[in-house]
Amino acid sequence: MEGVFRRHRLLLTFLCCLMAALLLTILWYPDHFSTSRKGTQQSGIEGDIIQHEESALFSPKALDVQDIPPASVTHKPDPPTGKPPKLEKPSKPKSPGSLAPNRTEVNEALYPDTTVEKEWISIEDSSNGLTLARRTVYYDTRSSFSPSVVIIVLHNHEKQPNLPKLYAKVTGQSSCSAVEHWKQTGNVVKSPWYEVTLSHVYRIQLNQRPESIQLSKDSQCNKLLPLMPVFKAKEVKKKYTFTTCIQKALYDDIQPAEVVNFIELNRALGSSMITIYFHRNLKAKDAIYKAIETYIKTGYVEVLGWSLVDGWLGQVFDVALSASATECVYRHMAISEYMALHDVDEFLIPMKHEDWFGMLNELKNKNDLSKYASLSFANSLFQEKEEAGPKMECVVPIYFKRYLRDDNPKTSHPKVMVNLNITITAYCHDIKTWKDGAEKELLVPFEIGLLFHYRKQLGHRVNVAQRWKHDTIVNKYMDTVIAALRKNSCITK
């Protein structure tokens, strides 16, 4: 034994020196070492992006689902912009309980004052699966359900088939209670598109609206996750009849004029309020924000941050539309009867009536609408071919330039108006869960209402229609919309 040591004395001395040096380095830079470890363990946001982007788990396949964005848009890394992106502040990871300050105004985390930490809470990091929760939670007092705090959760089912068991402490109370898994939005899909991260709603049945809650993964609530404020709906004297939600966060190269033109046509249709999400890779976010600031200031439009990182969670379908569409249901349930839910290039057009009010009356006369959780509008796609459009100094809205639409609207890719009384979770073309005993949807007759869809580039879909019909029905909104654009937010380029 001694001989062995003597023979390797030189080597041993060297190893000892090496270990001492390493120890000294750790002692010298403790922050660096603990930070990088906790960084992955906790929110893991930045770490996971790289991991997922490099592993290129997402393999977009040829799809005919009309609403899936080009793969290059959702799944490529953010382009360098020269400016630090507004939506994510690189923050020093801290211990779970102190990830963000104890602020309850987080539900006012509207753009531009938003951060990843204000928007999301990491429940499971990538070593245990990937699960996160929307930071703001909602108090659901609708008469169709038990009064509950509702939590929106995104979970990667490929990494971890089992959903996490959650517990919660209501701020101000000492008890720790189990959180009930309420509903799932849709199912895991691997073909023809890939979606393994689904959104879920969890709930805590409670008779009174709390100010905030804190989740925990242990049944004793020994370790609490950051505070989650309970959303406070704005006060409205009388419930609105209609509001609008852009179901999918705006991303990539959406332009200010598109958003302004979207807002004004919806207003002409009868919408009383609009919610819009800004994805972190939305290139023109500052310009869009500036263009719609007047609407935001009056409360007509609310903008929420959607700082989901591409590739985070792996395979988030359509920038996690299932979570944003569902969140909108809870943001709007207290203020409106119906919520139009679709993309920024889509409009629900009354074919016979002046606006949504007239259309709803006709539908009401023929049906008991209270039993339908949604109204479904068949999708009529417009040709790319453009006409001159009206003379105006603002950017001419696409809907006043394209008049050739598919005369065979697709009921396979509809968009919906959500009945906010009885809908629980919403998705791209339909709602996914609703009150027991109610009907999922009423298909609106084509002669009463259609979804007008102005996809910027049709690509291979150019030949989808067997028949194209010249339809100028949208011109009934021309005077109203152009006057409003001139007055509010004329975008000239």
Ligand SMILES: *[C@@H]1O[C@H](CO)[C@@H](O)[C@H](O)[C@H]1NC(C)=O
């Ligand atoms: C946040 O809340 C915790 C628990 O209630 C408390 O111990 C801590 O002091 C609070 N921090 C701030 C900054 O208010």
Ligand SMILES: *[C@@H]1O[C@H](CO)[C@@H](O)[C@H](O)[C@H]1NC(C)=O
């Ligand atoms: C929602 O419920 C209220 C109260 O019961 C009712 O007056 C209203 O018509 C319902 N709206 C819809 C769209 O079902």
